Amino acid sequence: MRRRPATGLWGRLQRMAGEISVLRQMWRVPDGPWAPYQLDSSRVDYDLARQLYRNSHEKYKLGAAFARPVVNSVAGFVGAPHFTHRDPDADIALEAFVAAEASRLIRSIRNAVRDGDVFVRVVYDDDPLEPGRKRFALRLLPPEWVTPIRDPITGGLQEVVIRYPVEQRDADGRVIGHYHLVETIRNDARTLEADSRAPADVRERLAGESKENPWGLIPVVHVRNEPEEYAVWGASELEPLEPFMRAYHDVMLYAVQGARMFARPKVRFNLQDVDGFLARNFSEPEIESGRLRFGDKEIFLLTEGEDVAFITADSGLASITTLLKFLFYCIVDVSETPEFAFGTAVQSSKASVSEQMVPFARKIRRKRGQFEEPFQEIAGKFLAMWAQVENRRLETYRAAIDWEEIQPRDDAAIAQTVATLVNGLVQAVDGGLMSLDAASEFLREFVPSMLPWVDPDADDDERRRVTRSLAMIARLRDGAGLDAFEGAETEPSLNGVR
Secondary structure (H helix, E strand, O other), X not given: OXXXXXOHHHHHHHHHHOHHHHHHOOOOEOOEOXXXXXXXXXXXXXXXXXXXXXXXXXXXXXXXXXXXXXXXXXHHHHOOOEEEOOOHHHHHHHHHHHHHOHHHHHHHXXXXXXXXXXXXXXXXXXXXXXXXXXXXXXXXEOHHHEEEEEOOOOOOEEEEEEEEEEEXXXXXXXXXXXXXXXXXXXXXXXXXXXXXXXXXXHHXXXXXXXXXXXXXXXXXXXXXXXXXXXXXXXXXXXXXXXXXXXXXXXXXXXXHHHHHHHXXXXXEEEOOOHHHHHHHHOOHHHHHHOOOOOOOOOOOOOOOOOEEEEEXXXXXXXXXXXXHHHHHHHHHHHHOOOHHHHXXXXXOOOOOHHHHHHHHHHHHHHHHHHHHHHHHHHHHHHHHHHHHHOOOOOOOOOOEEEOOOOOOOOXXXXXXXXXXXXXXXXXXXXXXXXXXXXXXXXXXXXXXXXXXXXXXXXXXXXXXXXXXXXXXXXXXXXXXXXXOOOOOOOOOOEOOEO
């Protein structure tokens, strides 16, 4: 649909700004024709996104099964990051904290990818496993509970309002009402109050309750998926897939309903004498009731010139299969998810696993780049809170972030690669084309458990390991056993080289 072009000064300004700019920058205010640009404050439909992920929405039942692999594949491959800090004690504390909260970090990625947003709060609470002790932990807050108030210039958090839903129950455990506890967190204070639906005793107890924020910061981080400068909230990975999943559901539903109809063919009769045919093949009660049973009829008695045949229709399975495959590849392309992530329900024929991993690895690196900023903010707020608890002073609260290499493990392929590589290195060493040092260092890239070939400053190296191993094999071959073996005094020969 095209709009009629405006005339006059406003029309010239529109043509100068361009169509997209006009749609996003309507400079109107109540006091005049010009208004500042405003951020997009629309949110994802969180309920629909979660229903698609759980495949619990009736209108998407046969198509929403693709939602879970799309979300989980991203969360699984992104994984939890590693942090390092220049202060040794802070580095140890940060490493222990991230290791303990790795599951929540991964879940925050999953929630952000699925819902578009998640709020992560760093808390210092009682340890449920060790009464009397406190510990740092992460708490995930659903985005519909949280209202962040940001500085319009810097974008930093000025205030966070959290609305906790509470169910009011009677003595028998039945729900008799709902209300909210509203927590407001600022850098210097924290308040907690109940809304007007709460019981009077709850409102009185919380009335005017305000506490000083001991941390001097807001320990809440907004983790967004696909953040944009013009949007307050993130975007769900399932938003662009929703129409394709709905279409897949409709096509599958049509195919299932059609298959039920086509599976029961109709009978066609070409009769000369209808009354005689009925008398020969059916009983009087059936004829009088007008309800003829064909299920128990193995034969029909016919006269000359009469015929019986089944009416069958084309189920259209070939065209339905083609359409479903087309929709499947639309989901694969739009979600940037490799085919093998969806299992073997649809045969993968466009590309091999290794070829599909190349664009998927780029997507994972891009996702990691998006999550680095909020994750570093989480680490920085933990370090600031930890420093106060430990009465320490750190030069910086910024921690370096690192990720594991993106490499899906294929044990058979890895074993074959290592076997081929070892055979080639052995031939190169035996042929005098490569030294043992060079061969060992080259092999270390493929076998992470190997040590440097020679390391005089270390307690152990790979050469000493190999020496002990060969001596142990020699003792076993001679029947000496493994009694307190510490290594031979003289080093065995390694391919003729001592």
